[in-house]
Amino acid sequence: MVDVWQTVIHTAKDEVPCFKILIRKVGKTERKSNKARYDTFGGNVLWENCTLEIRTTSSKVFKRKHYLQRTKYNGTTTKLVNENPDQWSLRKNLLIMRDCFNGDIVIFSRVPYQPSRKLLEDTLKIYKKNGSWTCDHKFKPITEKQ
Template identity: 30%
Template sequence: MNNKCIINFIFLYVISFNSLVTTNNLTVTNNLKATNNLTVYDICPLYKKGPSLNIQDLVGSWMTVYTQPKPVDCFKFHIRATTELEREQYIVKYGTFNGRVNWSNCLLQVETPLGKHFLQGNGSQAGLMENIIILEENAGDYSLQNQSADIWTVFGRRGSEVLMIRDCYGDTAAAFARAPYWPTAPELSAIFHRSGIAALTHGRLLCEPQDHPTKQHIIHTEHEQHKRNC
């Protein structure tokens, strides 16, 4: 991977700022081959077969619970379904970046206070979703940000879900709760355990739910011990 940085605009997704695919010259780097030439393991080296994800379960508002390896400022984001008409318009407006983007498979749009991007994938490959971030260099001149994909998993019942997002190239992971639900530390620890993701810190303060600004939550990597500060 190229040089990376972590920004909360895309929930700790690992971004490479060194390679872009442009609509003008259609230059494609080794990490951005045409989609039909890639295997699932090219897209996600950490991919493992698992149950499908119903992507409609992702629609709604989510807020930060926990991030690693570095904590970020708490933030909310919203996921909505794209319409067939919108996807047809995106083909005309942006193109396919030399086959890298299949707009018929970009069924979700992520919206944050800092901008928006798309998720490419239908959830059938164990929740594997590619992040489609398009930058406008000049008026009508667009480029595709080169970055790694993520594995998305939803835990819990409707209205009290926790969304786990894991980067396909390393230990970067983030947990989000469906607003306004807030999980307890034992619940979150159990979800990490089920996900096969080791929490990297002991006793880290989690982001505070906005409806309880004085409450603090602590996650422990040891499943036998959980503490909570109020």
């Protein structure tokens, strides 16, 4: 997941701006610093498990950070902890962000990878959603009729 990603398609009713996100690893020292600086939000954030940071790389988009919190199970394997409102998953070189409150989806691809229309349509079918292109307006929005 550590890489630069760009928005490709979305299902939100409101327009989603075209922007890039950077996903980077967070070291042990930085996690300790974050815990001291931000506390644990009532025990909801275990900073020692926040090993990935997501932030926008565009100055046009409000700069925010989001930390993915992992937990260990089976002794050695890690998995993402369920978080609200965002759920992140990977599928065939695509990063999918789903808003748990309204079901909106934003799909990102690694820069400079351009996914095929079929791959995007197949990904959206999993969620039974239609989407609109964000960055390249020469494509028509994906609809049921196409």
